[in-house]
Amino acid sequence: MARGLTDQEALPAGFDPRNRDRDDLYGALTQLRSHGRIVHSPQLQAWCVTGYEDIAAILRNDADFSARDHKPRPLAQLPPDVEEMLSSWSGESASLGEMDPPEHTRVRTVINAGFTPRALRGAEADIRATAVELLQPLAGVAEFDLVAEFALPYALTVIMRFLGIPAEHHQACLRWSDHKVQLMVGRDHTPEQLREYATGLRDFGAFARQLTAQRLTQPREDLISAMLHESPHGHRLTAQEVASLIPTLIITGHTTLAQALAITVRHQLRSPGGWAALVDGTVAVADLVEEGLRLDCPVVGMYRTTVREVTVAGQLLPAGSRVLLLYGAGNHDPARYPEPDRCLPDRWPAAAHLAFGRGTHYCAGAALARAELRIALEELVGRFPRLSATPETAPAYRPTFPLRALRDLRVRP
Numbered sequence: 001m002a003r004g005l006t007d008q009e010a011l012p013a014g015f016d017p018r019n020r021d022r023d024d025l026y027g028a029l030t031q032l033r034s035h036g037r038i039v040h041s042p043q044l045q046a047w048c049v050t051g052y053e054d055i056a057a058i059l060r061n062d063a064d065f066s067a068r069d070h071k072p073r074p075l076a077q078l079p080p081d082v083e084e085m086l087s088s089w090s091g092e093s094a095s096l097g098e099m100d101p102p103e104h105t106r107v108r109t110v111i112n113a114g115f116t117p118r119a120l121r122g123a124e125a126d127i128r129a130t131a132v133e134l135l136q137p138l139a140g141v142a143e144f145d146l147v148a149e150f151a152l153p154y155a156l157t158v159i160m161r162f163l164g165i166p167a168e169h170h171q172a173c174l175r176w177s178d179h180k181v182q183l184m185v186g187r188d189h190t191p192e193q194l195r196e197y198a199t200g201l202r203d204f205g206a207f208a209r210q211l212t213a214q215r216l217t218q219p220r221e222d223l224i225s226a227m228l229h230e231s232p233h234g235h236r237l238t239a240q241e242v243a244s245l246i247p248t249l250i251i252t253g254h255t256t257l258a259q260a261l262a263i264t265v266r267h268q269l270r271s272p273g274g275w276a277a278l279v280d281g282t283v284a285v286a287d288l289v290e291e292g293l294r295l296d297c298p299v300v301g302m303y304r305t306t307v308r309e310v311t312v313a314g315q316l317l318p319a320g321s322r323v324l325l326l327y328g329a330g331n332h333d334p335a336r337y338p339e340p341d342r343c344l345p346d347r348w349p350a351a352a353h354l355a356f357g358r359g360t361h362y363c364a365g366a367a368l369a370r371a372e373l374r375i376a377l378e379e380l381v382g383r384f385p386r387l388s389a390t391p392e393t394a395p396a397y398r399p400t401f402p403l404r405a406l407r408d409l410r411v412r413p
């Protein structure tokens with residue numbers, strides 16, 4: 001029988017994924033799971049779902065769960081002018097992540113046409129050239145930050161080349177993307193900082209609209225032009241829709257990728273013999289890509305909202321309930337992955353992990369991301385067989401739950 005909410009099911013007071021628990025997130029998620037498959041969090045204002053099968057079932061069920069309120073909510077009340085800029089910066093169109101079918105299907109079909117296996121095969125040499133170009137100068141330095149000096153510019157350059165955005169705009173897009181992340185999940189910002197971030201977002205929106213207008217009249221061989229001028233399976237997008245997709249693709253296309261790469265490298269460097277096993281081929285790069293994503297995924301969770309009364313893991317949820325699908329917890333579900341906290345690259349091919357989500361909103365860039373991670377790791381291993389990490393002194397992760405973000409990763413080549 002379905003249960004109602006009781007005090008015992010409230011989240012343990014100690015769970016603090018945004019702050020204290022961020023460096024031991026998986027310890028905290030294991031503790032959370034011990035309280036049940038679904039646990040209410042007053043702090044996160046959501047029901048946290050921890051089991052792989054429950055998460056996968058929700059992601060298959062668009063009829064009962066909507067994505068319309070999928071993003072984390074800002075932690076503090078924003079000043080009214082910041083709220084206003086935040087709701088209008090990208091124009092009138094809803095963002096892809098918050099659309100439900102059939103609206104979502106139309107937009108997604110057009111995006112998918114840009115990431116076909118053929119398009120990705122065609123991009124491989126360019127992706128490798130980007131990695132090489134960024135790594136070459138680092139061979140001569142004593143120490144560098146793998147996040148800022150390699151992972152971020154690499155991931156950004158790849159998605160920008162796909163979109164056809166010239167290099168002179170990359171730094172601004174990097175800055176605006178960080179503003180978006182800060183507004184969404186950052187904390188302790190002053191009203192002035194919030195205004196600066198929101199103004200940056202407004203500029204981001206204007207930049208995307210200007211670029212769209214250019215490609216509308218002067219199409220090129222890039223994803224923006226394709227989204228404007230092609231109509232796969234009869235689906236078309238308006239210029240406004242394309243303009244609002246550009247920041248989404250830039251942000252989602254590089255922040256998560258850079259973090260997945262840095263997190264995986266950090267893990268290998270901190271495991272005894274981990275890097276050497278990659279260098280001598282004992283661990284296959286493609287397997288490590290999957291295991292790295294499973295072990296510590298950049299998107300730890302995403303939200304959905306119940307459309308009608310529904311039962312999840314025995315818990316009755318009224319219509320309008322917010323659920324947080326903890327992909328990170330599902331990826332460590334012992335019922336699905338034996339010894340879930342160990343890095344075991346040879347467990348693949350195993351059941352697909354949830355690092356890219358599942359179902360309707362399954363990551364549009366998953367195949368591109370896999371190729372980017374593989375190529376970056378191959379180039380790192382080939383060039384820096386003795387790579388090592390310097391000792392860490394501060395918390396390794398930024399307080400940006402549910403996004404997982406290393407502050408930096410200082411390494412010696």
Ligand code: HEM
Binds near residue numbers: 253297299302354
């Ligand atoms: C390792 C890197 C990446 C990870 C871990 C990741 C993770 C995710 C996850 C978990 C979702 C689903 C969110 C949800 O359930 O609501 C998602 C959606 C999405 N991702 Fe990725 N992503 C990565 C790389 C990329 C790249 C390179 C692109 C570039 C095109 C991209 C574009 C998107 C888009 C457009 C969506 C929205 C899909 C939709 O709502 O239909 N991602 N990603």
